[in-house]
Amino acid sequence: xxxxxxxxxxxxxxxxxxxxxxxxxxxxxxxxxxxxxxxxxxxxxxxxxxxxxxxxxxxxxxxxxxxxxxxxxxxxxxxxxxxxxxxxxxxxxxxxxxxxxxxxxxxxxxxxxxxxxxxxxxxxxxxxxxxxxxxxxxxxxxxxxxxxxxxxxxxxxxxxxxxxxxxxxxxxxxxxxxxxxxxxxxxxxxxxxxxxxxxxxxxxxxxxxxxxxxxxxxxxxxxxxxxxxxxxxxxxxxxxxxxxxxxxxxxxxxxxxxxxxxxxxxxxxxxxxxxxxxxxxxxxxxxxxxxxxxxxxxxxxxxxxxxxxxxxxxxxxxxxxxxxxxxxxxxxxxxxxxxxxxxxxxxxxxxxxxxxxxxxxxxxxxxxxxxxxxxxxxxxxxxxxxxxx
Ligand code: SF4
Numbered sequence: 001x002x003x004x005x006x007x008x009x010x011x012x013x014x015x016x017x018x019x020x021x022x023x024x025x026x027x028x029x030x031x032x033x034x035x036x037x038x039x040x041x042x043x044x045x046x047x048x049x050x051x052x053x054x055x056x057x058x059x060x061x062x063x064x065x066x067x068x069x070x071x072x073x074x075x076x077x078x079x080x081x082x083x084x085x086x087x088x089x090x091x092x093x094x095x096x097x098x099x100x101x102x103x104x105x106x107x108x109x110x111x112x113x114x115x116x117x118x119x120x121x122x123x124x125x126x127x128x129x130x131x132x133x134x135x136x137x138x139x140x141x142x143x144x145x146x147x148x149x150x151x152x153x154x155x156x157x158x159x160x161x162x163x164x165x166x167x168x169x170x171x172x173x174x175x176x177x178x179x180x181x182x183x184x185x186x187x188x189x190x191x192x193x194x195x196x197x198x199x200x201x202x203x204x205x206x207x208x209x210x211x212x213x214x215x216x217x218x219x220x221x222x223x224x225x226x227x228x229x230x231x232x233x234x235x236x237x238x239x240x241x242x243x244x245x246x247x248x249x250x251x252x253x254x255x256x257x258x259x260x261x262x263x264x265x266x267x268x269x270x271x272x273x274x275x276x277x278x279x280x281x282x283x284x285x286x287x288x289x290x291x292x293x294x295x296x297x298x299x300x301x302x303x304x305x306x307x308x309x310x311x312x313x314x315x316x317x318x319x320x321x322x323x324x325x326x327x328x329x330x331x332x333x334x335x336x337x338x339x340x341x342x343x344x345x346x347x348x349x350x351x352x353x354x355x356x357x358x359x360x361x362x363x364x365x366x367x368x369x370x371x372x373x374x375x376x377x378x379x380x381x382x383x384x385x386x387x388x389x
Pocket of ligand 1: 066067068069070073074075076111112113144190191
C-alpha cells in the first residue's frame with residue numbers, strides 16, 4: 001500500500017505536474033519498487049507504447065592514453081605503459097569497415113585525453129571514417145574531449161565543433177557528465193571539465209543543430225540527492241535547448257581487476273560497492289519520472305547485464321542501445337560477464353523475450369525498421385529459452 005507521500009507524488013505524475021527536488025529525493029527513499037516501477041512504466045508507455053528502441057553500432061576508442069587519472073577509471077593508461085595504444089587513422093577505418101557487413105548505422109567514438117596527439121588528428125579521423133562509410137553516423141567525443149581540444153588547439157569550442165561537423169560529426173557522446181555536484185565530483189574526476197563547461201559545450205552543440213545524449217555515473221560515492229540534482233540540471237538545460245535525445249544512467253563498475261594486466265586501477269574501490277539491480281531499476285524509474293522533457297531513457301546493457309536490461313523496460317527504459325562491439329571502457333573494469341557484442345538478432349530476441357516490440361533506430365531516433373510485436377509472454381512455449389546473463 002503506497003504511503004501518503006507516495007500517493008501525493010503519484011497524483012502529480014498522473015496530473016502531468018512537474019516533480020520537484022524533494023519529490024525526487026522521496027522517490028529514492030521508497031522501498032516499494034513495484035509501485036515505483038508501475039509509476040515509471042505508465043510514463044514510459046504513454047510516450048513509447050510497447051516499443052523498445054535499439055541501434056546497430058560499433059564503439060571505437062581511438063586511444064586509451066589519457067593525461068587525467070579519474071578515480072573510477074580503469075581504461076586510461078599513461079604514455080609508454082603496457083597496453084597503452086593509439087590507433088592510426090587507417091586502423092580505425094579498417095576496424096569500422098569490418099563492421100560494415102553487420103549493417104551498422106553508427107560509430108560511437110570516445111577516447112582518452114591524449115597529451116601529444118595533435119588536434120588535427122581528430123577531424124582527420126572523422127573525415128576518413130565518413131569517406132569510408134558514408135552512410136554511418138559519427139557520434140563522437142565527450143564534452144570533456146571537446147574541452148581538451150580547446151586546450152590543445154587554442155581554438156574555441158565554437159570553431160572546434162564547426163570543424164568536426166564539417167568533417168562528418170553528427171552527435172557528441174553523452175559522457176564526461178559523471179555526477180555534476182562538486183562535492184562528489186572533486187573526489188572522482190581528474191580533468192578540468194565540470195558542469196559549467198560540460199553544459200556550455202552541449203548548449204553550443206544543440207545551437208548548431210546537433211542532438212546529443214546525456215549521462216550520469218551512479219552507484220559509487222554519490223547519494224540520491226546528488227542524482228536528483230544531476231537530473232534537474234539536465235532538465236533545466238533541456239528546457240532551454242531541447243537538444244538532448246536521451247538520458248543514460250551509467251552504472252559505476254566497482255572492483256574487478258583490469259582484464260589485461262590484473263591491476264586494479266580504481267582508486268575508490270575501498271569506499272564503494274556497486275549499485276544492486278534493485279538500485280539500478282530505481283534509478284531508471286526516478287530518472288524517467290523526473291525528466292519529463294526527455295523522450296527516451298536508455299539502459300546501456302553492457303553496464304547492467306542483460307537480465308536487468310530486460311527488467312528495466314518495465315521501469316521507465318525504452319531504449320537498449322546497440323549491438324556495441326568492444327566496449328573497452330567497461331570491459332577494462334572487467335569480469336562482469338556481459339558479452340562484448342550483441343548482434344541485431346540477439347537484440348530482437350532480448351527485447352521480444354521481455355515482451356516489447358523492437359524498433360531499430362538511427363542516431364537521431366529516426367526509425368530504421370519497426371519489427372513485429374512480441375509473442376505474448378503467456379503464449380511462449382519456446383524451449384530452451386535463451387539464457388541471458
Ligand atoms: S574517465 Fe576519461 S578523462 Fe578520466 S581518466 Fe578515464 S579516459 Fe581519462
